[in-house]
Amino acid sequence: MKLLKRKSKNKTKKTVYLIVNENPKSPITEQYRLIRNNIHFSSVDKEIKSIVVTSPEPSDGKTTTAANLAIVLTQQGKRVLLVDTDLRKPSVHYAFNTSNLDGITSVLTKEINLDFAIAKTNVPNLDILTSGPIPPNPLELLDSKAMELVMEELKDMYEYIVFDTPPILAVTDAQILGNKCDGVVLVVASGKTHKDQARKAKDMLEKAKCQLLGVVVNGVESKKNGYGHYS
Numbered sequence: 452m453k454l455l456k457r458k459s460k461n462k463t464k465k466t467v468y469l470i471v472n473e474n475p476k477s478p479i480t481e482q483y484r485l486i487r488n489n490i491h492f493s494s495v496d497k498e499i500k501s502i503v504v505t506s507p508e509p510s511d512g513k514t515t516t517a518a519n520l521a522i523v524l525t526q527q528g529k530r531v532l533l534v535d536t537d538l539r540k541p542s543v544h545y546a547f548n549t550s551n552l553d554g555i556t557s558v559l560t561k562e563i564n565l566d567f568a569i570a571k572t573n574v575p576n577l578d579i580l581t582s583g584p585i586p587p588n589p590l591e592l593l594d595s596k597a598m599e600l601v602m603e604e605l606k607d608m609y610e611y612i613v614f615d616t617p618p619i620l621a622v623t624d625a626q627i628l629g630n631k632c633d634g635v636v637l638v639v640a641s642g643k644t645h646k647d648q649a650r651k652a653k654d655m656l657e658k659a660k661c662q663l664l665g666v667v668v669n670g671v672e673s674k675k676n677g678y679g680h681y682s
């Protein structure tokens with residue numbers, strides 16, 4: 452299958468604030484720890500290893516939350532993998548300043564092996580699997596048998612796998628992944644996410660039979676920007 456190749460150097464480079472490292476005492480860091488506790492206690496009945504992070508809309512703080520939650524999860528000596536499954540607007544590679552020439556799409560299309568696609572970070576115990584080239588058919592890739600096999604393989608390699616996803620009110624990717632994972636963390640943007648959007652997102656997760664592990668209220672300012680390709 453032909454994938455649209457992306458250049459690793461991107462002029463509109465966006466950084467993601469790894470707040471947990473820079474400000475371990477802030478209230479938002481405390482929210483990540485609360486989610487970690489929820490995951491820990493929810494694991495009593497059913498082991499929680501694979502976690503989807505999503506939100507109603509673009510720019511709510513999904514990638515920021517996924518990256519910071521992954522870091523918090525490593526802080527108890529667990530091996531954690533952060534996977535960029537926002538195959539529409541990937542940005543995990545920006546957060547960790549790595550190349551995105553290869554990634555999960557390259558693994559799913561059998562271009563490279565999983566081991567080769569995974570990158571180490573400078574956070575101890577944290578590895579990342581970037582998106583790789585943006586595919587024309589994100590949903591088909593995420594809903595594939597190949598994806599299920601990769602997820603099984605990752606569960607043997609890591610104690611936690613955190614999946615960053617596109618906004619749930621825009622496309623069904625997060626529902627599909629949430630259904631295959633052990634739990635979902637919903638991010639809402641303080642002062643931006645409307646109550647009915649949050650409720651709709653929650654309903655959609657329930658409909659997809661996802662276990663809600665918690666809600667992170669992210670203190671991000673409202674931003675208008677072009678996410679036209681989600682529609």
Ligand SMILES: Nc1ncnc2c1ncn2[C@@H]1O[C@H](COP(=O)(O)OP(=O)(O)O)[C@@H](O)[C@H]1O
Nearest residue numbers: 466467468509510511512513514515516670671
């Ligand atoms: N808690 C926060 N503090 C400071 N900046 C934030 C915070 N959350 C998000 N941002 C910034 O807002 C923008 C959108 O966040 P991001 O995590 O990429 O959202 P999403 O993945 O939902 O589109 C990014 O530039 C990010 O760095």
Ligand SMILES: [Mg+2]
Nearest residue numbers: 513514537542
């Ligand atoms: Mg994102």
